[in-house]
Amino acid sequence: MTADPGPADPRTGARSAARRVSVVGGSVIGLACAWEVARAGAADEVVVHEPDDSGPGGVPASAAAWVAGGMLAPFSEAWPGEEAVFALGVDSLRRWPEMLRALEPHVPPGPPVRTAAHTHMLAVDEADARDLDMAMDWAARQPDPTVGATRSGSGSAPGITAADLRRVTRRELREAEPSLARVARAAYRMDSEGAVDNRVLLAALTRACVAEGVTWVRSAVSSLDHVDADHVVLAAGTGSAALAGLPVRPVKGEVLRLRARPGCEDPPRGVVRAFVRGRPLYLVPREGGLVVGATQYEHGDDRQVTVAGVRDLLADAETVFPGIGEFELAETIAGLRPMSPDNLPFLGPDPTDPRLVHATGHGRNGIALTPVTAATVVAHLQGRPGPPAALAASPDRVRRG
Numbered sequence: 001m002t003a004d005p006g007p008a009d010p011r012t013g014a015r016s017a018a019r020r021v022s023v024v025g026g027s028v029i030g031l032a033c034a035w036e037v038a039r040a041g042a043a044d045e046v047v048v049h050e051p052d053d054s055g056p057g058g059v060p061a062s063a064a065a066w067v068a069g070g071m072l073a074p075f076s077e078a079w080p081g082e083e084a085v086f087a088l089g090v091d092s093l094r095r096w097p098e099m100l101r102a103l104e105p106h107v108p109p110g111p112p113v114r115t116a117a118h119t120h121m122l123a124v125d126e127a128d129a130r131d132l133d134m135a136m137d138w139a140a141r142q143p144d145p146t147v148g149a150t151r152s153g154s155g156s157a158p159g160i161t162a163a164d165l166r167r168v169t170r171r172e173l174r175e176a177e178p179s180l181a182r183v184a185r186a187a188y189r190m191d192s193e194g195a196v197d198n199r200v201l202l203a204a205l206t207r208a209c210v211a212e213g214v215t216w217v218r219s220a221v222s223s224l225d226h227v228d229a230d231h232v233v234l235a236a237g238t239g240s241a242a243l244a245g246l247p248v249r250p251v252k253g254e255v256l257r258l259r260a261r262p263g264c265e266d267p268p269r270g271v272v273r274a275f276v277r278g279r280p281l282y283l284v285p286r287e288g289g290l291v292v293g294a295t296q297y298e299h300g301d302d303r304q305v306t307v308a309g310v311r312d313l314l315a316d317a318e319t320v321f322p323g324i325g326e327f328e329l330a331e332t333i334a335g336l337r338p339m340s341p342d343n344l345p346f347l348g349p350d351p352t353d354p355r356l357v358h359a360t361g362h363g364r365n366g367i368a369l370t371p372v373t374a375a376t377v378v379a380h381l382q383g384r385p386g387p388p389a390a391l392a393a394s395p396d397r398v399r400r401g
């Protein structure tokens with residue numbers, strides 16, 4: 001086993017391909033990293049270690065990514081004090097169009113990856129309206145996180161800015177989303193956020209990996225020392241804590257998947273996010289239905305769906321979208337978000353083990369942060385500077401547990 005990434009190209013400074021890269025964890029982050037590493041020619045051989053092939057086409061149905069709402073939501077998740085989280089999210093959002101274009105040939109027949117191209121954020125009571133105004137005002141004032149990105153060649157496309165964010169009147173909201181109840185005290189619209197279908201995404205990434213010659217080892221890694229590779233990319237979600245001592249903890253979330261029945265009211269056209277009775281709620285379009293989410297509990301490794309979770313999600317969803325009662329309750333499911341203490345993932349080289357690259361701890365935003373994560377990993381393996389917004393997510397910011 002060696003950590004030598006190979007000699008640098010005298011003209012570009014880029015290093016030649018690492019021979020074998022092993023990715024530990026084959027969900028959304030691991031698959032995207034494996035695909036982009038292989039596609040960029042940053043390794044001669046790419047291997048994914050993933051024990052769970054229980055979903056269609058061998059995707060991991062126990063992973064958080066199988067459960068997720070699939071929102072790409074740095075603006076609607078924006079919160080003062082989380083400047084670095086916001087900057088990373090905006091950088092990644094700008095990379096999504098290119099990732100979707102490259103994935104297009106690998107999307108299986110059926111629904112598309114992208115399911116919504118805009119988001120409405122609503123506040124139902126006065127206190128929530130004040131919070132929403134404050135958070136959106138803060139988001140609109142943040143500096144462009146990708147200034148300098150073009151200079152460093154990090155590949156983030158410009159174009160998505162706070163200019164796409166605006167406060168909308170009740171009338172504008174009604175015209176855009178006629179099926180919503182008239183409960184909003186304040187509402188904002190963000191063009192260009194939206195959502196992807198997490199399960200179609202996993203299927204497309206799997207097929208894209210196969211097309212690039214990526215192979216799988218279908219067993220869990222018990223120690224990173226046992227992985228025979230020149231570089232190891234750690235993308236094991238909540239499993240990363242045990243493997244690398246990182247402070248990544250499971251935060252449980254439940255979602256409902258609803259299917260439209262004949263005669264149902266049309267579901268919202270874009271993503272709808274709201275606070276109802278102090279609880280966060282989202283409605284995310286899917287082909288033929290929608291996803292309703294999500295609860296949040298610190299319960300350790302608990303993936304059971306509770307009666308109270310389903311009751312609260314349905315009650316809150318009906319407050320915002322009264323037509324929900326006619327939908328089929330097709331699935332209730334829970335997953336574990338891999339949360340870090342500061343809500344930033346761990347991206348980039350391990351400070352002590354030169355073989356190890358981290359791509360983990362994405363919490364509530366792992367789908368949204370997939371493109372910037374893969375770009376950071378590829379840049380490191382090629383010996384190039386990564387996206388500037390990813391510097392704050394460097395793993396050397398924490399002490400190991």
Ligand SMILES: Cc1cc2nc3c(=O)[nH]c(=O)nc-3n(C[C@H](O)[C@H](O)[C@H](O)COP(=O)(O)OP(=O)(O)OC[C@H]3O[C@@H](n4cnc5c(N)ncnc54)[C@H](O)[C@@H]3O)c2cc1C
Nearest residue numbers: 025027029064065069070071221237239253365366367368
């Ligand atoms: C209810 C809910 C809603 C969410 N909604 C959104 C959303 O709308 N937008 C968004 O961006 N994000 C959302 N997320 C978060 C998102 O799902 C996660 O951040 C993302 O899935 C993290 O991806 P990952 O690949 O790191 O981890 P996971 O998807 O959890 O996958 C980890 C993988 O590692 C494998 N693994 C674990 N241990 C080992 C080991 N020892 N050896 C080999 N493999 C191992 C597992 O089998 C698994 O397949 C949501 C999550 C939940 C639970």
